[in-house]
Amino acid sequence: MDKKISVKVCLGTTCFVMGSANLQELIDTVPAKYGDKVEVSGVPCLGLCSIDWEFSKAPYVKVDDEVIKEATVEKVLKAIDERLK
Amino acid sequence: MVINAPRQTSHLKREILIRLIKAFYTDDFGENARLIPYQMRPKDFEAPYRCCVYKERAILRDRTIAGLGLSIEETDDSIHMAELAKKVLDREQPEEHPLTVLQTACKGCVPSRIYVTDLCQGCVARPCVNTCKFGAISVKNGKSVIDPDKCKNCGMCAQVCPYQAITKIIVPCESACPVGAIAKDENGHAKIDFEKCISCGKCVSACPFGAVHEKSQIIDVLKNIKAGKKVIAMVAPAMFGQLPCSPKQLKAAIQQLGFADVYEVAQGADITTQNEAKEFEERLVKGEEFMTTSCCAGYNELVDKHIPELKPFRSDTKTPLYYTAEIVKKEHPDAVTVFFSPCVAKRREALKTDTVDYVLNYEEIGAWFIAMNIKVEDCAESEFKTESSAEARNYAVTGGVAKAVKTLIPEEIPVYPVVVDGLNKQSIRDLKKYAKNGVCELGNLIEVMACTGGCLGGNATVNAFKPALKQLTNYVNESKSLKEPDEAAESK
Numbered sequence: 253m254d255k256k257i258s259v260k261v262c263l264g265t266t267c268f269v270m271g272s273a274n275l276q277e278l279i280d281t282v283p284a285k286y287g288d289k290v291e292v293s294g295v296p297c298l299g300l301c302s303i304d305w306e307f308s309k310a311p312y313v314k315v316d317d318e319v320i321k322e323a324t325v326e327k328v329l330k331a332i333d334e335r336l337k
Numbered sequence: 338m339v340i341n342a343p344r345q346t347s348h349l350k351r352e353i354l355i356r357l358i359k360a361f362y363t364d365d366f367g368e369n370a371r372l373i374p375y376q377m378r379p380k381d382f383e384a385p386y387r388c389c390v391y392k393e394r395a396i397l398r399d400r401t402i403a404g405l406g407l408s409i410e411e412t413d414d415s416i417h418m419a420e421l422a423k424k425v426l427d428r429e430q431p432e433e434h435p436l437t438v439l440q441t442a443c444k445g446c447v448p449s450r451i452y453v454t455d456l457c458q459g460c461v462a463r464p465c466v467n468t469c470k471f472g473a474i475s476v477k478n479g480k481s482v483i484d485p486d487k488c489k490n491c492g493m494c495a496q497v498c499p500y501q502a503i504t505k506i507i508v509p510c511e512s513a514c515p516v517g518a519i520a521k522d523e524n525g526h527a528k529i530d531f532e533k534c535i536s537c538g539k540c541v542s543a544c545p546f547g548a549v550h551e552k553s554q555i556i557d558v559l560k561n562i563k564a565g566k567k568v569i570a571m572v573a574p575a576m577f578g579q580l581p582c583s584p585k586q587l588k589a590a591i592q593q594l595g596f597a598d599v600y601e602v603a604q605g606a607d608i609t610t611q612n613e614a615k616e617f618e619e620r621l622v623k624g625e626e627f628m629t630t631s632c633c634a635g636y637n638e639l640v641d642k643h644i645p646e647l648k649p650f651r652s653d654t655k656t657p658l659y660y661t662a663e664i665v666k667k668e669h670p671d672a673v674t675v676f677f678s679p680c681v682a683k684r685r686e687a688l689k690t691d692t693v694d695y696v697l698n699y700e701e702i703g704a705w706f707i708a709m710n711i712k713v714e715d716c717a718e719s720e721f722k723t724e725s726s727a728e729a730r731n732y733a734v735t736g737g738v739a740k741a742v743k744t745l746i747p748e749e750i751p752v753y754p755v756v757v758d759g760l761n762k763q764s765i766r767d768l769k770k771y772a773k774n775g776v777c778e779l780g781n782l783i784e785v786m787a788c789t790g791g792c793l794g795g796n797a798t799v800n801a802f803k804p805a806l807k808q809l810t811n812y813v814n815e816s817k818s819l820k821e822p823d824e825a826a827e828s829k
Contacts, residue, residue, distance in 0.1 A: 263581045265713045269703030271348055273800040297712055307707055308352050308377070322348075 257290045257335050259328065260314040264297025271323070272311035278328060290332055346547025347700065350400065352377065354555065354704035357404045361559050362708075366426070367419025370405070374398045392441075399439045403550035406557065409437045422556075431554045431695065435536055435684035438519075440526035442548035448521055449508045451488055451495060453481045456502035465494035465503060513543035515760045516643055535638035537760060537787045538681040538796030551681050551797065554695045555705065561673045561695075562595035569672045570596045571661050571693075574603050575679040575733035575792035577812050578805035579699050580706075584812055585718035591702075592719060593711050597672070603725035605661030606632075606732045606741070610819070612654040614745035617782060621750055625650070626776040627783055629768075630738050632656045634682035635787025639760060639768075647772040650783075657732060658683065662692035677702060679733070679795030682787060698797030727816035733809060735759075735791035739784035744819045753780030759789030 259282060261275050282292040300312045300319060313323040315331040353373060360369035374397035378390040387393050398418070399409045405425045412421065459479035466474045466481065473487035474494060481494075481503070495503040510519045510527050518533035519540050527548065529540075541549045562568050570591050577584045588599045609632060620628050631637060631652045640647045662674050675695045676687055687693040697705075706713060728741035739754035746752050755777060757764050768785070771777040788794040793805045800808070 263714075265580065265582075265703075265711065266707045268581050269700075269707055269799050270351060273804065274342075276801060276804045296714060301707075302710070307355060 256288065257286075257332060258314070258316055259290060259292040259332065260295045260298065261292070261323075261328075262296075262298045262300070262310075262312045262314075263294040264301065266297070266301040266307050267311035270307065270310035272313075275311060275313065275323060275325060275328070278325060281325075282329075282332070285329075286332065286336070289336065344542075344547070346545070349397075349547060350404075350550070351700055351704050351707075353397065353400050353404050354553065354701055355708045357401060357553075358555060358559065358705055358708035361556060367417075367422035370401060370422050371418035373401050396439065396441060399441065400547075400550065403437050403439070404553050404555070406431055406552040406554055407437075408432065408434075408552065409439050409550065425556050426560060428557070431557060431684075431688070432552055433688065434529075434531045434534075435552055435681050435688075436529055436534070436541070437550050437552055438527050438529060439546075439548045439550060440528075442544075442546035443521065443525060443527045445546055446508050446521070446525075446527075447506055448525065449490065449511055450485070450506055451483055451490055451492060452504055452506050453483060454502050454504055456500050457481050457498075458500055458502070460499065462499070464497040464499065468493045468497045509543040509545060510540040510549060513539040515539065515762055515765055516639065519549075533642065535635050535642060535760075535787070536682040536685045537635035537638075541681060541796045551684070551698065553697075553701055554684075555697060555701050558675055558695050558697060567597045567669060567672045568595065568675060569665050569669060570599045570675050570677055571602050571658065571665060572599060572677045573658070573679060573683075573733065573792060574601070574606065574730045574809065575795060575798065575805075576677050576699060576702075577730070578733070578793055578807075578809035579798060579800045580703065580713050582713040582716060583718065585720060586713055586716040588721060589716040589719035590706060590711050590713040593716070594705055594709060596675070598669075599719075599721070600661055600665055601721055601723070601725050601730075602657045602661045602676070603729035603732065604657075604664065604723050605659065606657035606729035607726050607819075608660040609654055609657045609732075609738075610726075610728060610741045610745060613652050613742045616652050616654055617742060617752070618746060618750055621781070627771065627781040628652050629783040629785055630742070632732065632738055633785055633787050634686040635680065635760060636785040638682060638685060639765070639787070643765070644769055644772055647768060650772060656686065657729070658686065658693060659690060662690060666692045679792045679798050680788065681796055699795075699799045700797050703799045724817065727813045727818045730809070730816050731813045733792035734806065735786050735789070735794075736784065737791060738786075739782050741819070742782060752782050755780035755783045757783060757785040758791075759794070760785070760787045 282290055301307045301310050309321040311323050313320045313328050320327050356373045363369045374394035378393045382390050384390050384393050402409050402412050457480045471487045473484045474481050492505050516533050518530045522528045591599045617628050629651045665674050673694050676693050678696050678698050684696045687696045731737035735758045736756045743752045790802050
């Protein structure tokens with residue numbers, strides 16, 4: 253597989269307060285674990301929290317086109333592993 | 338040890354705060370506050386944590402009551418939420434004790450005791466039977482059995498078992514409390530003894546059910562802002578490591594919430610440093626062996642309630658919050674002052690300080706930004722009127738206070754800082770020993786922080802410890818040092 257998997261950790265205010273503060277470690281641990289197969293970055297607000305009550309499902313992480321709601325380190329790693337299968 | 342480990346319970350508490358703030362800004366606060374549990378657990382919603390949505394709603398109602406700043410234990414279930422909301426809107430000042438326990442959540446914990454697991458092999462050596470000083474263990478049907486009437490919970494049997502088959506079941510809040518102020522009562526409900534409680538917030542962080550709540554003062558602050566009062570924010574240094582923005586952006590964001598002005602508590606910390614350095618010098622010249630700092634509210638409560646013999650060694654210098662609030666009230670006598678705190682202990686300090694009207698923690702501020710849809714990272718920058726020193730801004734990091742004080746002590750006075758990085762049963766024993774002996778063999782300037790990591794490890798912080806430390810350290814590094822003000826300014 254040529255194309256890198258893209259992981260975007262939303263670091264907008266809502267996601268940050270609702271838990272992505274604790275996902276920042278992914279920015280260090282993912283490259284260490286997967287090398288250049290995965291590209292991970294902290295990004296400004298993805299705009300997913302603004303609709304209605306969707307803030308309650310923050311923090312959001314995007315793995316390629318898949319949106320992970322109420323993201324945790326485990327959920328994100330699982331999504332990466334699924335794609336590398 | 339992980340400081341600020343992620344907790345799902347924080348997510349719940351923050352969601353309730355956001356909904357409560359949104360409810361406040363509607364036409365019918367009481368009714369919309371009442372609806373919070375129903376919005377979070379609508380009909381046909383699968384209950385994620387408990388038996389059914391009905392129980393979850395009841396628990397969310399209790400959490401909402403804490404969000405209103407009321408005691409969960411003392412609030413009757415039958416009282417309508419609208420009535421409670423009205424009570425909060427009418428109240429003049431926050432309740433005395435800052436913590437409240439959601440006791441229905443305590444059912445999940447069994448009382449603390451020593452327990453023999455299935456791993457017990459009924460071995461021949463039987464070190465458990467032989468080690469127990471109380472004769473509480475016997476072997477029945479090839480397994481060790483503990484007689485609960487004789488067992489004193491010492492845990493020796495667990496230490497000697499070659500299979501690690503004996504374990505101590507702990508109650509997380511009881512185990513986390515350094516002063517034995519929280520325990521299960523006869524009904525199995527955790528209860529805080531406020532005579533003993535030092536408001537360190539460790540039980541808040543420790544409870545896996547999120548049962549221990551801070552009584553929020555958010556509605557009190559919102560009410561004052563809505564009434565058009567001049568409300569001024571006083572922001573503790575730890576705050577600058579909490580959100581994804583620069584300190585100046587944070588100031589602008591806070592002003593967007595409706596605050597008339599924002600002061601850095603580091604401004605007061607600069608006064609604390611000066612006074613404490615002077616006091617340390619005087620004490621040493623007088624022949625005293627050591628002095629402890631006095632800026633941590635949890636530590637101050639500890640000394641006042643549990644180690645009075647340490648009082649003569651604690652500096653008489655006031656806290657950064659005290660000096661900051663004094664300045665604010667002097668410059669704006671008509672202002673309502675709100676301290677932005679990383680921990681629950683400061684709520685107690687504020688209650689005893691006339692110049693501090695309210696306290697909000699970082700979870701509450703974060704929730705407020707979300708409720709108002711303010712994106713701190715997009716805010717313009719707003720300058721602080723007073724520049725604080727690098728040392729003052731570093732007060733939030735363990736070791737930072739002692740380091741600041743040391744900077745201002747003349748070279749001929751020997752300073753050996755000792756850092757107590759978090760209060761626990763061991764560090765409290767150490768402190769008692771220093772007071773009893775009148776000397777600390779490790780040094781002469783003892784900095785005490787109730788939380789591991791300093792204020793950045795406070796129970797109500799939002800950011801993880803490491804990134805918070807990095808963010809705050811960047812701010813400290815770009816600030817002027819007390820030591821070499823000119824050099825630091827030039828290198829900018």
